[in-house]
Amino acid sequence: MADVRQTSLGAGAPAGHAAAHAEHAHHPKQQHHFYSMEQQLEASILGMWIFLVTEIMFFGGLFMAYLVYRHMYPLAWTESSHELNVILGGTNTAVLICSSLTMVLAVRSAQIGSRSGQIVNLILTILLGSTFLVIKFFEYKAKFEHGLVPGPHFDPHELTASGALVPLSLPQGSQIFFSLYFIMTGIHALHMVVGIGLMLVMLVMAWQGRFTPDYYNPIEVSGLYWHFVDIVWIFLFPLLYLLGYHFGV
């Protein structure tokens, strides 16, 4: 369609898509508005980073709220933090770090043209991401059982060493801590779900052999997203889980 329009412009106009291809052969994946494959990749990375900056600001607002309320209710923060499960949170940190390693290895496999390397590493990334969500589910489940969900049913209980649930008294402001805990980890988990969806698309594309050492932009920018979500967790883990840790040890 573009060909027809361009040729109808007159003799001076470029003779359209087909002629352009004949004029200078270029990589089939290179779009016409880029000078080179390198520039195209740089543009993809830059665009993804501009999106990630908006994500930084989005999570930044939540961290700002965390900062303000922690300043207002320091006692509630440390004591509520103590109710979070450091072992599960720490395991999840390690799981995410492992998934970041498999992610870079998947991108690297694309760079060196290994289709099997991409497939194996993408599957591992998806499995590790899913593991994170499963662990998160059991954490949330425990919070519900312990009555730590903010709202009308907020009724804190604690699991004793003998396995009994006993009522627990938390300072004023604890509901705000748990509100922020659920929204911050919940939005983070949502990003994980989106990331796993992205990786499934990448897996299909890798399976079809769509990525070559010349062109691997989609898997590269999806990787950037995955690592960003990892970085968010690197901050959430100490700020939420470890805050009151030394009180109980």
Next chain:
Amino acid sequence: MSSSSGHAPIVSVGTYVMVFVALLIGTGLTVFAASRDFGALNTPIALGIAVTKASLVCLIFMGVRYNTPLTKVVVVSGLLWLLILFGLGMNDYLTRTWMGVPGR
């Protein structure tokens, strides 16, 4: 188009594994540091480790180190705006009680 994509060198698996091990050590370190009572220093220590870990992920895993200057500027500007948010935000909240004005 040749396959030599000049701008992104292929990082060795060894480098990636080293960063991975450093991140795991950082996680262990942050849990250990949190189990000790350093008073007011607990949070700065935890944040210091977190920033180091995040920088490793950003520079090596995300490859910012090998990106164009323009991309680097965008990354840094994002952090700068984040600091403006925290800095000016807390500038407000921390100074509200300084003066006995109504509506503080």
